[in-house]
Amino acid sequence: MLDSIKDKRLVFVTGKGGVGKSTCAAALGAALARRGKKTLVVETDAFSAMSELLGKSGKDGTRIKIADNLYAINLQSDECLVRSLTRFLPSERVVRSVTGNRVTEAFFKSAPSVNEFVLLDGILEFVEDNKQLYDHVIVDLPASGHAVTFLNVPDTLNQMMRGVGPFAKRAKVIAGWIHDSSRAAIVAVCLPEEMPVQETIELEDKLEEALGRGLELTMVNMVHPRPFPARFGTAFKEASESAGVNVDPTKEFSEESTATRRVLAGNVLAMSWYKRDRTYLDLLHSKLDAEIVELPMVYETEENDIVDRLANFINSDGQTTETLAS
Amino acid sequence: MANEDQIESILESARLIVCAGPGGVGKTTTSAALGLKGALHGRKVIVLTIDPAKRLANSLGLDELTNDPQQIDLSERIPDQDTDGELWAMMLDQQQTLDDLVARYAPDSGALARSKDNNIYKLLSSTLAGMQEYMALDKLHDLYTGGYYDLVVLDTPPTKNALDFLNTPSRARQFFDDRIMKWFIPSKNQKKGLFSKVFDAGGSVVNTLLGRIFGDSFVQDLVDFFETLSFLQEALRSRGDMIDFILRDPQTHFVVITSADQRRIKEALFFHDKLGQLDQEAAAFILNRVIPGFEADDLTSFDVEDLGDLGDVDVDKFESALSEHYEHLARLAKHNKDLVEKFGKEVGPERLRAIPLFGEDVHDITQLRRLGEYLG
Numbered sequence: 143m144l145d146s147i148k149d150k151r152l153v154f155v156t157g158k159g160g161v162g163k164s165t166c167a168a169a170l171g172a173a174l175a176r177r178g179k180k181t182l183v184v185e186t187d188a189f190s191a192m193s194e195l196l197g198k199s200g201k202d203g204t205r206i207k208i209a210d211n212l213y214a215i216n217l218q219s220d221e222c223l224v225r226s227l228t229r230f231l232p233s234e235r236v237v238r239s240v241t242g243n244r245v246t247e248a249f250f251k252s253a254p255s256v257n258e259f260v261l262l263d264g265i266l267e268f269v270e271d272n273k274q275l276y277d278h279v280i281v282d283l284p285a286s287g288h289a290v291t292f293l294n295v296p297d298t299l300n301q302m303m304r305g306v307g308p309f310a311k312r313a314k315v316i317a318g319w320i321h322d323s324s325r326a327a328i329v330a331v332c333l334p335e336e337m338p339v340q341e342t343i344e345l346e347d348k349l350e351e352a353l354g355r356g357l358e359l360t361m362v363n364m365v366h367p368r369p370f371p372a373r374f375g376t377a378f379k380e381a382s383e384s385a386g387v388n389v390d391p392t393k394e395f396s397e398e399s400t401a402t403r404r405v406l407a408g409n410v411l412a413m414s415w416y417k418r419d420r421t422y423l424d425l426l427h428s429k430l431d432a433e434i435v436e437l438p439m440v441y442e443t444e445e446n447d448i449v450d451r452l453a454n455f456i457n458s459d460g461q462t463t464e465t466l467a468s
Numbered sequence: 469m470a471n472e473d474q475i476e477s478i479l480e481s482a483r484l485i486v487c488a489g490p491g492g493v494g495k496t497t498t499s500a501a502l503g504l505k506g507a508l509h510g511r512k513v514i515v516l517t518i519d520p521a522k523r524l525a526n527s528l529g530l531d532e533l534t535n536d537p538q539q540i541d542l543s544e545r546i547p548d549q550d551t552d553g554e555l556w557a558m559m560l561d562q563q564q565t566l567d568d569l570v571a572r573y574a575p576d577s578g579a580l581a582r583s584k585d586n587n588i589y590k591l592l593s594s595t596l597a598g599m600q601e602y603m604a605l606d607k608l609h610d611l612y613t614g615g616y617y618d619l620v621v622l623d624t625p626p627t628k629n630a631l632d633f634l635n636t637p638s639r640a641r642q643f644f645d646d647r648i649m650k651w652f653i654p655s656k657n658q659k660k661g662l663f664s665k666v667f668d669a670g671g672s673v674v675n676t677l678l679g680r681i682f683g684d685s686f687v688q689d690l691v692d693f694f695e696t697l698s699f700l701q702e703a704l705r706s707r708g709d710m711i712d713f714i715l716r717d718p719q720t721h722f723v724v725i726t727s728a729d730q731r732r733i734k735e736a737l738f739f740h741d742k743l744g745q746l747d748q749e750a751a752a753f754i755l756n757r758v759i760p761g762f763e764a765d766d767l768t769s770f771d772v773e774d775l776g777d778l779g780d781v782d783v784d785k786f787e788s789a790l791s792e793h794y795e796h797l798a799r800l801a802k803h804n805k806d807l808v809e810k811f812g813k814e815v816g817p818e819r820l821r822a823i824p825l826f827g828e829d830v831h832d833i834t835q836l837r838r839l840g841e842y843l844g
């Protein structure tokens with residue numbers, strides 16, 4: 143598992159809100175680190191999730207060590223702006239005169255793409271840092287907007303600036319990284335549901351169109367297990383139909399019902415989740431060439447445990463049978 | 469203010485309901501369900517959706533992105549319900565909305581053509597952070613002030629941060645901020661904006677710096693951009709003020725939607741705090757996709773004997789197979805239930821509605837009605 147990204151220094155993880163992007167980024171990081179690869183997980187979020195996910199917290203903007211070979215950092219665009227400008231302007235004094243000026247400050251805060259650009263610039267610093275050479279820098283991309291727009295920011299800026307000036311030059315270097323699928327991987331996280339799966343299929347096309355490259359890996363998260371063995375299928379169908387819990391199983395939990403009806407209804411729901419997941423997984427397999435990893439729904443309540451189980455699952459090539467809580 | 473029928477009473481009297489919350493929790497679905505309920509209360513409702521799932525869009529008659537309201541034929545789709553209400557829906561097309569805005573305020577066709585030709589304008593709508601939020605609010609402005617609809621239900625864009633949404637009007641105004649504008653555009657008695665003057669003269673510190681960082685041609689494009697679109701400044705300011713006013717109106721209600729996940733609940737509460745900036749508070753909190761109330765206790769009285777004749781399956785194995793999975797579900801359900809209770813304590817249980825995670829997507833009117841039952 144993860145053959146598609148094992149030699150990629152830069153790994154972008156993208157996906158709609160709530161699909162488990164941060165969880166999967168953390169699980170990827172943990173799995174790779176346990177394989178002995180020095181790995182940094184970068185978040186760019188006002189609310190950091192890594193302390194819950196990886197079980198250790200630190201100050202925004204500073205790197206923390208989570209475990210052997212595993213590091214994490216949360217980058218904020220404000221700090222990145224100052225850092226980027228510092229590299230392009232002749233002196234700190236000049237940077238302060240620019241960021242401290244009400245006009246230019248307002249300009250930077252609202253100008254198109256500047257936030258995204260300085261974040262990417264900050265991320266690239268880690269990738270290019272030769273003193274702290276990481277095997278993998280995993281980026282949990284912000285969920286807002288579309289991944290393609292975000293990854294296209296360096297190209298867009300370069301175009302707007304017509305290739306002139308240090309910003310444009312830097313943008314070109316960053317775009318070079320993003321375009322190059324031998325060094326950078328793009329990973330989509332989705333749920334096995336209609337909308338996320340359709341969006342992932344569209345994402346592949348849009349990436350090809352905008353960046354001339356596709357996805358390396360798709361992680362389908364929270365895949366529901368089959369609730370009971372197939373050989374009980376007929377008996378179960380008959381029993382739930384004759385009890386009448388198959389039409390609207392959720393109702394059994396909001397109305398007077400019996401324990402037996404509820405257990406049946408629960409299994410009816412679990413069966414429909416399972417079936418829906420299979421439908422959309424099949425669709426994904428038929429439409430995508432990229433590696434597809436199915437991550438199970440984990441019945442744990444601590445996020446740290448979820449990440450741990452997912453990392454084990456990945457590193458055992460999906461062989462861990464105890465993916466359900468014991 | 470909050471009471472048992474909070475949502476019902478809002479549906480009867482509100483002029484605007486804003487559905488806010490983190491992305492992917494069901495904002496679009498809930499907006500559609502609220503709109504439908506409103507129409508069944510006899511009101512003329514329009515739901516402004518941002519990114520409906522394809523099947524939901526189809527079932528609402530929004531096959532194409534038109535940026536125009538489409539009426540949903542309720543008598544055909546829900547023949548058992550007689551209502552004078554109307555349900556309309558539309559899907560935001562941000563590029564079209566921006567083009568319309570520019571076309572409406574451009575002083576002459578020359579200015580319009582120049583705007584559309586500008587290098588930066590062309591990239592603006594797809595790259596400017598917050599453009600989608602801004603355009604949603606701009607469209608809201610027109611629907612709200614247009615006078616036809618009794619109630620607008622506003623779905624909000626899938627931003628990471630629901631908060632970005634609240635800052636939208638001020639951010640848009642800031643972009644065309646007076647102080648920035650002064651640099652770029654001419655004032656009445658000057659031929660050129662300060663920036664152009666300085667730029668032409670050369671040698672100013674800011675000019676040299678910006679030119680040095682961004683390249684001179686970009687800076688020139690920016691000057692052109694601001695000069696060309698200067699006619700938007702006043703429009704954006706007054707529309708921004710109006711939007712602010714609409715969002716603060718007592719007949720505007722906020723519904724905060726989130727999912728049963730600790731971090732997303734925290735975000736929702738944070739957002740709610742910030743609603744205070746508009747002197748508003750959430751009329752209701754909706755926890756969507758909650759695992760239904762599976763209870764481990766059910767297993768003690770679960771008995772396959774109750775199920776009648778099961779043919780030739782091994783009854784004991786069948787029973788333990790069904791029990792085993794139910795037990796896992798019960799664990800998650802307990803976790804969800806605790807979250808619902810804790811959240812309820814924080815915001816007041818009467819303001820909280822929990823919607824269960826259904827076995828299928830909510831993609832047609834029947835499903836929307838089913839979901840709506842949990843909103844009552």
Ligand SMILES: Nc1ncnc2c1ncn2[C@@H]1O[C@H](COP(=O)(O)OP(=O)(O)OP(=O)(O)O)[C@@H](O)[C@H]1O
Nearest residue numbers: 159160161162163164165285364438439440445729
């Ligand atoms: N495989 C899994 N099994 C069980 N729960 C999971 C799994 N993956 C993610 N979750 C849970 O789903 C929730 C959302 O996950 P996460 O925060 O990683 O999503 P995200 O896409 O990063 O969301 P956001 O858009 O808020 O950044 C969390 O509560 C997480 O613990």
Ligand SMILES: Nc1ncnc2c1ncn2[C@@H]1O[C@H](COP(=O)(O)OP(=O)(O)O)[C@@H](O)[C@H]1O
Nearest residue numbers: 491492493494495496497757824825826829830
């Ligand atoms: N209670 C629910 N049970 C099952 N599926 C749901 C529920 N609420 C929403 N969905 C599904 O989840 C998906 C995302 O919902 P959507 O309303 O588009 O989210 P958002 O607008 O917040 O991004 C849709 O496919 C929708 O049908």
Ligand SMILES: [Mg+2]
Nearest residue numbers: 163164165191
């Ligand atoms: Mg996240």
Ligand SMILES: [Mg+2]
Nearest residue numbers: 495496519626
């Ligand atoms: Mg939506």
